[in-house]
Amino acid sequence: MLTRRVLLFIRAKEVFMLPAQRMASVQPSYIRNILKATQGNNVMSLAGGLPDERLFPTRLLDNAARELDQNIEVYQYGLTRGLPALVEHLCAENNLPSDEQLLITTGSQQGLDLICRAYLNPDDRVLAEAPVYLGALQAFQLAQAKVGLIDATSKGPDLDQLEAKLAKGCVKFFYAVPDFHNPTGTCWSKATRIAVAELLDRYEVALIEDVPYRQLRYSGEHLPLVSSLMKGDFFLLNSFSKIATSGMRLGCVQATKKLLQPLITIKQASDLHTALPMQQMLLSLLQAPEFEGHIASLRHHYGQRAQALANALISQIGGRLTFNEVEGGMFLWARINCVNAVSLAQECLKNDLAVVPGQAFWPEGKAGYQAIRLNFTRLAPADLEKAVGRLSSAMSAL
Numbered sequence: 001m002l003t004r005r006v007l008l009f010i011r012a013k014e015v016f017m018l019p020a021q022r023m024a025s026v027q028p029s030y031i032r033n034i035l036k037a038t039q040g041n042n043v044m045s046l047a048g049g050l051p052d053e054r055l056f057p058t059r060l061l062d063n064a065a066r067e068l069d070q071n072i073e074v075y076q077y078g079l080t081r082g083l084p085a086l087v088e089h090l091c092a093e094n095n096l097p098s099d100e101q102l103l104i105t106t107g108s109q110q111g112l113d114l115i116c117r118a119y120l121n122p123d124d125r126v127l128a129e130a131p132v133y134l135g136a137l138q139a140f141q142l143a144q145a146k147v148g149l150i151d152a153t154s155k156g157p158d159l160d161q162l163e164a165k166l167a168k169g170c171v172k173f174f175y176a177v178p179d180f181h182n183p184t185g186t187c188w189s190k191a192t193r194i195a196v197a198e199l200l201d202r203y204e205v206a207l208i209e210d211v212p213y214r215q216l217r218y219s220g221e222h223l224p225l226v227s228s229l230m231k232g233d234f235f236l237l238n239s240f241s242k243i244a245t246s247g248m249r250l251g252c253v254q255a256t257k258k259l260l261q262p263l264i265t266i267k268q269a270s271d272l273h274t275a276l277p278m279q280q281m282l283l284s285l286l287q288a289p290e291f292e293g294h295i296a297s298l299r300h301h302y303g304q305r306a307q308a309l310a311n312a313l314i315s316q317i318g319g320r321l322t323f324n325e326v327e328g329g330m331f332l333w334a335r336i337n338c339v340n341a342v343s344l345a346q347e348c349l350k351n352d353l354a355v356v357p358g359q360a361f362w363p364e365g366k367a368g369y370q371a372i373r374l375n376f377t378r379l380a381p382a383d384l385e386k387a388v389g390r391l392s393s394a395m396s397a398l
Helices: 005-015 021-025 030-040 058-070 084-093 109-120 134-142 159-167 190-202 257-270 278-289 291-316 341-350 381-397
Strands: 102-105 125-130 146-153 170-177 208-209 234-239 253-254 321-323 331-338 369-373
Touching: 058 278, 084 278, 102 109, 102 234, 102 257, 109 134, 109 170, 109 208, 109 234, 109 257, 125 134, 125 159, 134 146, 146 159, 159 170, 159 190, 159 321, 170 190, 190 208, 278 291, 291 321, 291 331, 291 381, 341 369, 341 381
Parallel strands: 125 146, 125 170, 170 208, 208 234
Antiparallel strands: 102 253, 234 253, 321 331, 331 369
C-alpha cells in the first residue's frame, strides 16, 4: 500500500509535468499532421504548400556545397544577425541603408515567432485577414494574443471592417499576406495596398507583411509592397523556401534597427544563429548567374499548373465548387456548394487524396465557410487532372 508521502510525490510530479498554460490555446497544424498520411506511394497531395522537388536547383546546390570547403569559417559559431556576406547581399538587393535592418532566420516562420515573443503580451490584440495562414494563427495563439478577423475580398481585406476595428484602439499589429495570400491565393489590388497603408499610419498600428510568394507571379502587374507605402512601423518577412529549397529553412526579417534588436536578443537565447553552411549555400545560389533563370523556370511551370488545376476543376467538377483563378503563389481556394469541407477532406483520404478543409484557417471555435485549399505546385499537370478526378469521386460519394 502506498504511503501518504509517496502519493503526494506522485501528484506533485503529475502537476510538474503539465504543459504550460499557453499551450491550451494552440491548435495543432492540420497540414503538418496530414503529411503523415501522404507518405504512401498512392496518396496524391493537394494539401501542403510544397514546391516540386524535381524543380529544385540541384546543379547549383551541388556547386554551392562543393564551395563550402573554401569558407571553412561557416563550420564555426557565427553572428546571430546572420552570415555577414549574405546579410550584405540581401541589404543591397533590397536597397536597405544598413545591415542592421535585416535578420536572417530559420525560415520566415521563425521570424514571425520572434516578433510575437518580442512584442506580444497575453491578450494583446492582433488583426488578420480571414481565413488566416495557419502558421500565423499558431504563433499568435502561442503568444496568447487575441486575434481579430477581417473578412477577405477578391481585392484584399474588407477596408470598412479594418477601419472599424482599428478605430476601437489597442491593436498591436495587422498581419497580412498581400501577394498571393495563403490560403486564398488573392493578390491585393494597388488601391487596397494604398488604403491599408494609410489606415495603419493613421491609427499608428504596425504591419507584419509576409511575402513568401512574391517572386512567384505568373500573370498581372508587379505591385508595390504595402510596407513601402507606409510611414509608420512594419516588419517585412520573406522566405527562400519557395524559390531555393524548403529544406534549407532560410528566411529573413526586415525592420528598423530599433525594432529588430529585441528579435536578435530572443534569437540568441533560442538558437544562437541560423545554420551557417545553409546560409553560405544560399548566398552561392543567389549570386549564381543562372539563378534568375531558375526562378523564371519556376514561374513557367507553376503557372502552367495553376491553369491546369483550374481547367480540371471546371471540366470535372463544374458547379459543385467556385473559385477565382490566381495570378501567382501556390494555392487555389475553392468554395464548396454541396458538401461539408471536413467530411470531404476525410472522404478524399479514402480516395488516396489529401486536401485541407477551410476550417483549418480560422481560430478554433470560429466558424469558417465551406471551402478547401488546393496546392498546385507539387504535382505535374497530368497528375493534377488525376487528383481532381479523385476529388470529384469523393464529392459524389458524399
